[in-house]
Structure formats: C-alpha cells, structure tokens
Amino acid sequence: MSPSIKHPIFTYHTLHNGLQCVIRHSTHAAEYCGLAINAGSRDDFPGMEGLAHFVEHTIFKGTLHRRAGHILNRMESVGGELNAYTTKELTMLYSVFPPGNMQRALELIADLVAYSQFPTSELTKEREVVADEIDTYLDMPCDAVYDDFEDLIFANSALGHNILGSKTSIDLFTTEACRNYVSRHYVPSQMALFYQGPESAAKVIKMAEKYFGVLNHPAPEQTRVKPTISEPFTVTRNIDSHQAHCVMGCRIPDMYSPSRHAISLLTNLVGGPGMNSMLNIALREKRGLVYSVEATSQFLTDAGLFMIYFGCDPEDAPRCLRLVNSVLRRIADTPPSGTALERAKRQYLGQMVLSHDSTEQTALGAARAVLYHGSAWTLEQMTERISSITADDMRTAAELMFAPSLSTLILR
Numbered sequence: 001m002s003p004s005i006k007h008p009i010f011t012y013h014t015l016h017n018g019l020q021c022v023i024r025h026s027t028h029a030a031e032y033c034g035l036a037i038n039a040g041s042r043d044d045f046p047g048m049e050g051l052a053h054f055v056e057h058t059i060f061k062g063t064l065h066r067r068a069g070h071i072l073n074r075m076e077s078v079g080g081e082l083n084a085y086t087t088k089e090l091t092m093l094y095s096v097f098p099p100g101n102m103q104r105a106l107e108l109i110a111d112l113v114a115y116s117q118f119p120t121s122e123l124t125k126e127r128e129v130v131a132d133e134i135d136t137y138l139d140m141p142c143d144a145v146y147d148d149f150e151d152l153i154f155a156n157s158a159l160g161h162n163i164l165g166s167k168t169s170i171d172l173f174t175t176e177a178c179r180n181y182v183s184r185h186y187v188p189s190q191m192a193l194f195y196q197g198p199e200s201a202a203k204v205i206k207m208a209e210k211y212f213g214v215l216n217h218p219a220p221e222q223t224r225v226k227p228t229i230s231e232p233f234t235v236t237r238n239i240d241s242h243q244a245h246c247v248m249g250c251r252i253p254d255m256y257s258p259s260r261h262a263i264s265l266l267t268n269l270v271g272g273p274g275m276n277s278m279l280n281i282a283l284r285e286k287r288g289l290v291y292s293v294e295a296t297s298q299f300l301t302d303a304g305l306f307m308i309y310f311g312c313d314p315e316d317a318p319r320c321l322r323l324v325n326s327v328l329r330r331i332a333d334t335p336p337s338g339t340a341l342e343r344a345k346r347q348y349l350g351q352m353v354l355s356h357d358s359t360e361q362t363a364l365g366a367a368r369a370v371l372y373h374g375s376a377w378t379l380e381q382m383t384e385r386i387s388s389i390t391a392d393d394m395r396t397a398a399e400l401m402f403a404p405s406l407s408t409l410i411l412r
Helices: 051-058 068-076 102-115 120-138 141-153 175-185 201-212 260-271 278-285 314-333 338-356 359-373 379-387 391-402
Strands: 010-014 020-025 031-037 081-086 091-097 191-197 234-237 244-252 290-299 304-312 407-411
Touching: 010 201, 020 201, 020 359, 031 102, 031 359, 051 081, 051 091, 051 120, 051 175, 068 081, 068 102, 091 102, 091 359, 102 191, 102 201, 120 141, 120 175, 141 244, 141 304, 141 407, 191 201, 191 359, 244 314, 244 391, 260 278, 260 290, 260 304, 260 314, 260 338, 260 379, 260 391, 278 290, 278 304, 278 314, 304 314, 314 391, 338 359, 338 379, 338 391
Parallel strands: 020 191, 234 407
Antiparallel strands: 010 020, 031 091, 031 191, 081 091, 244 304, 244 407, 290 304
16 A cells, blocks of 8 residues: 655555556535546457447446345435546446435445446346437437547547447347456556545545455456547438538547647637637637537547547538638638737636636546556646747647648538
C-alpha cells in the first residue's frame, strides 16, 4: 500500500492491490463515489459487439450476496441513485447519495465488481431492454449519424462499431461471456476509485481497502490496436428522413498530445455551445439554414476525432457544406491571434467555470483524469493551461484539424 499523497483539493492513494483512489473533500449536499474503468466498446470480445455496454446493464442483476431487487433498493431506499454508462473505452459505475451513506455505497459497488453473477434469466430480460434501446437509437438519425461516421472513419477497427451492438450480437451474450469480460477488464490496474464528499480521506481509504481489497486479478495483456488512418470519403445514404443529417470530420491526435488544449479551444471557437460560434453565425444566425450546428473533439488513448454536425433541409445540404468549408478555410488561413485569441480564451474559460459548478461532472472528471493521467486537474490548473495557449499553438491546431481533407457523411 502506498502512502497517501495530499493535495490542496485532492488526496491520492493506491491500495495494496494497485487500485488508484482519488478523494475530494466537499461540503455539497450530495456525495459521490464509484469506479472509472478503462474498458469500453473497443474492448468487446471479437464477434460480440456491444458486450461492454451489456455488462454495464447486467452487472446490477445479481451478485453472490444480493438479488437484482436488493441491488436496486440498496441506494434508492436512502434517496440515492446507482448509475453507469459506457463509452468507446471507458465504463463509469457510480452512486450519488445523501450524507452518511458512504460505506453503504462503497460496499455495494465493490460487491457488484467482485461478485456479479449475470444469471441467465436476467440476461434474457435485459436483451429485450437493450434491443428496445437499439431501436430507439436507430429512430434518432441525429445521433445515429455519429456512429455511422465513426464506422467509416475507424473502418476495420474496434473503435468503429456501435457501443450498443446489434440485435444479432446481443443474442450471443452469455453468463460466461459477461463474467469473463469482468474478470479481464474490471481489475485494479485498470480502474480508479473516487469519492467526493465530507468524509475524511482516512475513513474513505480504510473502507476502500476493506471492500475493494478483495480484487486481486492480474493486469490483462494490452490488446488495443491503434486504428489506421483511412482515406477521406464522401458518402450519402438515403434513409427517407425529413432532414439531412450531416457529419464532417477528420482524425486528430490523442489525449496525450500537447496540442489537445489548443484543439479544444479552436473547436469551441468554430462550433462550441455558444450562439456566437463561427458556424452558428454562418449557418443559423445569418441564413437560417439549420436549427443546430456543433463541433466536437474526441480524444481517446491512441486516436482522436474532430467532427462537425448539422441538420438541415435536404435541398440545403450542398449550400451548408460549402459554408462550413468556407469557415474552416478562413480559420485555417488565419487562426486567431492577439485580441481574437484572448477573447476566445475568455469565453472558453467562462464555460469551464460554469461546467465546473456541476458536482457530479467534477467527481467523474477527477476519476477519468486519474485513470488516464495519474492525477486530477483543478480548475486553476486548467485555466493555466488554456491561458498559456499561443498564436503558434493555434496555428498548429488549425493545421492538424483543417489541413487534412475532411470526410463527409450525409443521411437524408
């Protein structure tokens, strides 16, 4: 067991089995604890696309010590909640609860990770739930277009397939497959435990060692393969929709790149949530061509993806595409500097302050940062990183984002 490392905001500790812990003292009404797990849809077993997401659903369906109903009531009965979600390479399993229930939450989450049984009868019922989730998702082309785009840009890669899987693949998920997935990926070296609340770090560490110390699985072999960069494409698919749903994008560096902060800042300027984003002004405010347009940057452990989405009338799609390309060419030729750069930083930092006010996102963000970077970032540290971005940094980011030919997918 390593000694605890105290920070003005966080306490870091590693349990005897190698499980990293991050503890943040907070006096907010709600407390949070849970696990960030370095496993997602890219880690699905071959031929079992959607398994990571299915395990996230069914891990609540019974342990050696509790039936599904007992698990659901354990936190709900005190006014708390038990939640989970899955991404391309992360699973988050956590609880939010009123003060005084930290031990209850830690013990329950440890029970789920260490002793889930995945009973066949529960898997059968949950397949129907996930099948309905797949249908719901397919009925929302504004969401499905992202998955279709990623299938193309990450072709022949584990990053390409839908997180939910398909109705065919979910029929292959057995009790043995779910248990094997947990045994392989839910291991101390691939997880970070977090707590945010008023309890002392010493008490949290003591409880964590008591309940999570039973996890002693060895580290798995690394099986992730970095996806190759595909040739740019332009694809149009007819889905008989009232709107054209368009995604444009390209590969960018991963989460460990020194350019990631400048890329994030530039993404926010081009198509962030502000109504004054360049794309919103060009497509919506000036011309009324779209209801929404947004740009996002996704940073994974070995790859990154820049994407622009907009929905418009099908006959307006060519014009919108020309306008987007015009905006991107303009910023590629003249990235922001001087006053424009400082204005972009000020807006981005203001948005960060507002998002930091979400205690849940602060807690989950700390866990993700520890899992992938070894320590959590404070608002002050993030402010320093963004404030230090130079005009040269923005020029490099623009070259990485806009110099490549952007691929395009249109569902209409």
